[in-house]
Amino acid sequence: MEAVTALPKAGRWYNAVWRWHFYAGMLCIPFVIWLACTGAIYLWRPQLEAWLDRPYDHLAPSGxxxxxxxxxxxxxxxxxxxxxxxxxxxxxxxxxxxxxxxxxxxxxxxxxxxxTLAILKVAVEEKRPFRMIFHLHGELLAGAVGSYLVETATCWTVVMLLTGLYLWWPRGRRGLAGVLYPRLRSGRRLFWRDIHATAGIWVSVFALALILTGLPWAKGWGSYLTEIRQVTGTARGPVDWTIGGKPxxxxxxxxxxxxxxxxxxxxxxxxxxxxxxxxxxxxxxxxxxxxxxxxxxxxxxxxxxxxxxxxxxxxxxxxxxxxxxxxxxxxxxxxxHWIDRAIGYGVAGHEGALFGIANQIIGTATALLLVVLAGSGAIMWWRRRPSGLLGAPVPSARPRFGIGLLGAIGALGLYLPLFGASLIGVLLLERLLFRFMPATRRWLGLEASRAMR
Incomplete structure (x- = not known):
């Protein structure tokens, strides 16, 4: 059985956060890249749709x-x-x-x-290019199931970003190299580490804003908000955004x-x-x-x-x-209602329409940095992974969870119900893996954690 290195309390916390960051990243990286690419295209919808429709926007006068x-x-x-x-x-x-x-x-x-009343074109609305990109972005062309998958991945992306900020926080390091900008001449290992860390710090705030403003469209969160508003009496007429791809x-x-x-x-x-x-x-x-x-x-x-x-x-x-x-x-x-107005501002910002082309440029830069963040994380994992194992960070003794941390996790679970439900599912699955699937737990890098219990 793998030996567990004794670490001080701060080291145990760092190790625990690193492991959650790793597992969240393994789940989220494909979705982050997919959502960033499709979202970046959708940001430029007004210009691209105008270009696609240009044959129908400047017709010759004829009476x-x-x-x-x-x-x-x-x-x-x-x-x-x-x-x-x-x-x-x-x-x-x-x-x-x-x-x-x-x-x-x-x-x-x-x-x-x-x-002239001539028919210039007939198109199925849901098969138009940007309706397809809309469904690819929010539902993976899989309807409600795809919307739930995307929402679950975005919830864990929040975990990935928050744990990444904890790991990034400079501890006794002097200078800004490797903190705010990468060290480009310090070898491949530090290069990819710095690219990952600095891209993460620059993109985190904007990425969290994109995630939070995109939640009203999600099938789970959007329906959850609708139910809460019905119960609290804050609903005032129909909303003007889709939930799970449908009004x-x-x-x-x-x-x-x-x-x-x-x-x-x-x-x-x-x-x-x-x-x-x-x-x-x-x-x-x-x-x-x-x-x-x-x-x-x-x-x-x-x-x-x-x-x-x-x-x-x-x-x-x-x-x-x-x-x-x-x-x-x-x-x-x-x-x-003020909730509808707040969501309206957020949706406009998410789509790159709130403050013109600057909004589109910021959104595109955020998407590109997310691709860099996800890609550099994947490269780091690929270079470091042991043969035959997933390559999770070496586990150590688990720190005790205080009331404050448990409260924060509970609050996040209430705000993001799919995160709370999936977290419970992960913990239950972990228990089952420990008991009935030893080969799988070794592959996942969970063996040593069990030894500490």
Whole structure:
């Protein structure tokens, strides 16, 4: 059996934290790289989508624009059996009209020439490039199961970052070399150690911010927040972000945005002229683009105008009576519950839309540093791992857990329920490995820890 070196209390703590950092990293590294790469691409969605849609945004003039009713009729005709889901208000007269129609629960985006009514393109909404990247990033294209996997990995990434900060903290070291910048001429071992440590310190705060602002989208945490808000009475209307890749259960006209869901019930027939009056109301109130216009879901109900601006604080929602064009209600971002506003700011920052291109650059730099952090950690492990073993740090006597640390772990488990549940699962699994799977526990590097019990 492996001998255990006696360490002072501080050394035992360092060793214990190092081991948790190692195991968290082994779980998280593939996810960190995946999420960083897909997230970095998604940050530049406005520019890239504009580039992809450039053939439909500068059309040659060819007479007066057709009525909105005629444009919708052309879109419905090209997708037989469909109903109107969203009318996307064009930003300029020479821009194709994007009309979302739904058939058998699937949304189709139809590009219609605003004057000739020619159909320029028909695309399945959920198969558009950035909807695919959205699902790859948040769900691994595996639906709710993928969302839970991503959320669990991000929870353990928090553990990896926090334990990494503890390991990074300079203890009696002089100078900033190896602390804030790497030593590039001290051999490969110190080179990769310093790259890992310095990338970690520079990226940790931004990475934690990205994780916390991304949690509302997660299936587990987003549903958890919804339940808490229902219990505490802090819910005020539907949220305008998806949970687990799908909008919360709500009326279609209440804020589920383009491409974020499909109609749950058949819409009534659209009366001639109503859409034109709603379009006029949207232009009069200068709703931040892109502007989504949703038909009523039942006879006599108002139309809905929603801003789908990436910068969430610019968003507003209106209800308009189609028969008269009268504004029934208007909800600006400032009128939302403070929790919704806080999440809105966080979501906008997460998507790189809160303060323009600087936000996108900071987000991209954070993603690149996360890749460096994960990659350098993988290289360090690969270079140091013993043959036939996982290569976990050599275990030592475990320090006693104080009330403060247990309280902190409990608080983190309450805030991140999947972390708490997975931590309990890991501890139970560890017990089973000790008892029934000796070869596995030796491979994982847990043998010596058992010897100390």
């Amino acid at each position: 007066p624009a057709a009525s909105p009713d005629a444009q919708v009729a052309a879109a419905l005709a090209v997708v037989p059996g469909s109903t109107l889901h969203k009318y996307v208000l064009p930003d300029a007269p020479d821009q194709a009209v994007r009309i979302l129609v739904t058939r058998h629960g699937e949304d189709m985006r139809v590009y219609v020439h605003p004057r 919360p259960k709500q009326d279609t006209m209440s804020g589920d945005h383009a491409g974020h869901g499909s109609m749950v019930m058949a819409a009534p027939a659209i009366r001639p002229g109503e859409l034109a009056r709603v379009v006029a109301a949207a232009r009069m109130f200068e709703v931040a683009p892109p502007v989504l216009i949703s038909p009523p879901t039942r006879p006599g109900a108002p139309w809905a105008i929603s801003s789908d601006a990436a910068d969430r604080p610019l968003r507003s929602d209106l209800k308009v009576d189609g028969a008269s064009g009268r504004i029934v209600s208007r909800v600006a971002f400032a009128q939302r």
